[in-house]
Amino acid sequence: MNRITLTFERLQADGKKAFVAYVAAGDPDYHRSLEILKGLADAGADILELGLPFSDPLADGIVNQMAAERALKSGMSTARALDLIRDFRKTHETPLVLFTYLNPVFAYGYENFQRDAAEAGADGILLLDLPPDEAEQSSGFANNSDLLQIRLIAPNTPSDRAKMLATKAQGFIYALSRTGVTGAHGAPSAHIGALVAELKKHARVPVCVGFGISTAEQAREVAMAADGVIVGSALVKQVELHASEPHPVNAVVAFARDLIAAVHAV
Numbered sequence: 350m351n352r353i354t355l356t357f358e359r360l361q362a363d364g365k366k367a368f369v370a371y372v373a374a375g376d377p378d379y380h381r382s383l384e385i386l387k388g389l390a391d392a393g394a395d396i397l398e399l400g401l402p403f404s405d406p407l408a409d410g411i412v413n414q415m416a417a418e419r420a421l422k423s424g425m426s427t428a429r430a431l432d433l434i435r436d437f438r439k440t441h442e443t444p445l446v447l448f449t450y451l452n453p454v455f456a457y458g459y460e461n462f463q464r465d466a467a468e469a470g471a472d473g474i475l476l477l478d479l480p481p482d483e484a485e486q487s488s489g490f491a492n493n494s495d496l497l498q499i500r501l502i503a504p505n506t507p508s509d510r511a512k513m514l515a516t517k518a519q520g521f522i523y524a525l526s527r528t529g530v531t532g533a534h535g536a537p538s539a540h541i542g543a544l545v546a547e548l549k550k551h552a553r554v555p556v557c558v559g560f561g562i563s564t565a566e567q568a569r570e571v572a573m574a575a576d577g578v579i580v581g582s583a584l585v586k587q588v589e590l591h592a593s594e595p596h597p598v599n600a601v602v603a604f605a606r607d608l609i610a611a612v613h614a615v
Contacts, residue, residue: 367577375425438470
């Protein structure tokens with residue numbers, strides 16, 4: 350069974366919510382990025398989202414855009430990101446979701462990418478700019494059961510489409526707490542509870558919420574309504590602030606611990 354599914358089954362049996370941590374592959378460089386992944390897993394992150402650096406990340410705010418730029422300048426590539434996963438898997442079994450735009454996958458080759466990503470140890474993939482309708486028409490995406498297809502659902506997604514996405518979702522649903530680009534510049538919406546409740550009417554998988562979550566208090570509030578809390582830009586900002594240090598993992602983990610504790614305490 351997929352690590353994502355097993356993790357949510359364990360959490361639900363224990364009455365706990367999931368903490369999902371996003372970082373960019375290769376930020377600030379390969380070896381320190383690997384340290385950060387391991388550090389977050391050791392600190393209690395239940396699922397890791399690993400962003401594939403891309404030169405034109407239109408759905409990302411400035412924090413994640415700069416992370417992608419740092420990673421690309423350090424020599425990170427799609428193939429190296431898969432190497433990063435392989436190295437992580439030598440010591441850790443924490444579920445890992447690849448967070449990417451379509452271009453790097455297209456350049457690598459759809460079927461080759463999914464095969465190699467699954468063999469490297471990835472458990473799921475979230476393609477930001479590929480509509481699920483189109484993904485279903487590609488055998489490269491539709492026929493790979495080893496890599497779960499995670500779906501985004503926004504607050505302004507039409508109800509019929511949100512129902513369709515929730516019904517077909519795999520692994521977990523990434524529900525956006527608000528519209529806009531990624532970043533901790535705006536607090537989560539006050540309507541998260543209603544959004545999650547509506548999705549759970551149709552979903553067969555857990556519903557996690559992300560976008561704009563940067564404090565333990567916000568994480569706790571979201572965890573009360575959702576099955577999991579996703580934190581990205583706030584963690585990536587810690588990498589940025591400490592990128593000149595030998596071990597930015599220390600600051601990232603110190604920041605993450607309060608949020609992880611808040612989510613797990615709900």
